[in-house]
Amino acid sequence: MVNDQMVNKKALALLLDPEKADLNALPLSADCLPDYIFVGGSTGGDTTAFVRALKEKLSILNSPFSIPIILFPGNAAQFTPEADAVLYLSLLSGRNPEYIVGQQIKSARTIQDSHIRAVPTAYILIDGGVVTSTMRVTGTEPLNPSNAEGVQTIIDTCIAAELMGKRLIYLEAGSGAKNPVPPDVIRAVRARTTVTLAVGGGIRTPEAMRAAYAAGADIVVIGNHFESHPEELANFVRSKNLTESETSGPTAQRSADERYMRIALSEAQKALSAQEIPVGCVIVSQGQIIGRGHNLTETLEDVTAHAEIQAITAAAQTVGGKYLPDATLYVTVEPCTMCAGAIGWAQISRIVYGAPDPKRGYATYAPHAFHPKAKVTAGVLEEECRALMQTFFQQKRK
Numbered sequence: 001m002v003n004d005q006m007v008n009k010k011a012l013a014l015l016l017d018p019e020k021a022d023l024n025a026l027p028l029s030a031d032c033l034p035d036y037i038f039v040g041g042s043t044g045g046d047t048t049a050f051v052r053a054l055k056e057k058l059s060i061l062n063s064p065f066s067i068p069i070i071l072f073p074g075n076a077a078q079f080t081p082e083a084d085a086v087l088y089l090s091l092l093s094g095r096n097p098e099y100i101v102g103q104q105i106k107s108a109r110t111i112q113d114s115h116i117r118a119v120p121t122a123y124i125l126i127d128g129g130v131v132t133s134t135m136r137v138t139g140t141e142p143l144n145p146s147n148a149e150g151v152q153t154i155i156d157t158c159i160a161a162e163l164m165g166k167r168l169i170y171l172e173a174g175s176g177a178k179n180p181v182p183p184d185v186i187r188a189v190r191a192r193t194t195v196t197l198a199v200g201g202g203i204r205t206p207e208a209m210r211a212a213y214a215a216g217a218d219i220v221v222i223g224n225h226f227e228s229h230p231e232e233l234a235n236f237v238r239s240k241n242l243t244e245s246e247t248s249g250p251t252a253q254r255s256a257d258e259r260y261m262r263i264a265l266s267e268a269q270k271a272l273s274a275q276e277i278p279v280g281c282v283i284v285s286q287g288q289i290i291g292r293g294h295n296l297t298e299t300l301e302d303v304t305a306h307a308e309i310q311a312i313t314a315a316a317q318t319v320g321g322k323y324l325p326d327a328t329l330y331v332t333v334e335p336c337t338m339c340a341g342a343i344g345w346a347q348i349s350r351i352v353y354g355a356p357d358p359k360r361g362y363a364t365y366a367p368h369a370f371h372p373k374a375k376v377t378a379g380v381l382e383e384e385c386r387a388l389m390q391t392f393f394q395q396k397r398k
């Protein structure tokens with residue numbers, strides 16, 4: 001779940017402070033999720049109760065994603081074994097031994113007993129133009145990113161972190177920072193280090209997030225801002241997905257494809273729960289889901305109620321037009337001839353499917369049904385898509 005190098009793609013982490021965050025106000029939905037949720041604050045709060053409530057909230061979404069909940073503790077007392085991992089922070093920018101090693105020793109045995117993963121993390125405070133509670137609590141000054149000497153100290157601290165064996169470097173401008181960590185500083189650190197790089201504090205717009213990724217950040221942490229503007233989370237998630245498809249090498253494309261196929265699988269799961277043949281579909285345009293659907297032929301007593309048809313109808317309503325030339329359609333099973341015809345009529349330019357269907361699939365009977373320029377990718381999460389179908393037919397035989 002949390003790799004050795006922590007991430008291999010650009011990731012978005014949402015930081016929630018147990019003392020301030022209102023879980024009911026968070027606009028989390030299956031198609032609007034960060035990659036990680038960090039839980040922590042510099043003062044306190046009941047972390048255990050909060051993480052439990054958060055898990056409950058995530059499970060209600062019935063999401064096929066399992067978002068790692070990672071502790072970002074301000075002190076040893078905030079540790080809870082309820083989380084999936086803990087950032088084992090050492091405040092390397094400061095000279096207060098209590099936060100370099102003291103709290104770490106206080107929590108060491110509890111963390112080891114809990115068997116949750118500890119990620120050795122260098123926590124580096126960068127001056128973001130405000131006095132933060134972390135500065136007050138730890139009695140340390142942040143490093144100055146606005147002159148050459150300060151930048152050199154930041155870089156040297158990060159090199160030291162890597163030499164000490166840290167697996168994550170976390171550049172922190174502070175909760176409510178006026179200025180985020182400057183992209184030039186991120187770039188300079190990236191040029192001298194290879195470990196996973198997280199950047200947080202003062203990132204209030206998708207543009208600022210993208211600037212951080214472009215400069216070399218692997219994880220962008222957003223938080224504070226969403227306590228007052230929870231609805232904006234979706235813009236960040238969409239913008240990050242766009243960044244992923246723009247920077248697409250084959251690997252990034254594959255990871256985006258798998259991500260959307262998982263959502264199609266969650267649609268297929270809904271069909272299975274309703275004793276329908278489990279096929280699910282989502283249609284994506286510019287990093288945004290514009291239509292989704294699952295097979296409803298039994299429920300509606302309608303042989304045309306296939307997942308793709310439901311999703312195409314929904315997408316046309318979303319965009320307010322019948323053609324979807326910029327869209328990618330993800331479906332768990334190879335489309336049949338009817339659906340391939342509909343996909344062709346809608347002028348969908350890319351089709352991604354999971355399991356092939358040699359008996360009913362379009363490729364055998366209507367190989368030219370799609371738009372002539374349409375591209376097809378087969379076999380994404382093929383095993384999972386096929387397994388769901390097998391489950392259905394096995395249950396039926398009983």
Ligand SMILES: [Zn+2]
Nearest residue numbers: 306335336339
């Ligand atoms: Zn069909």
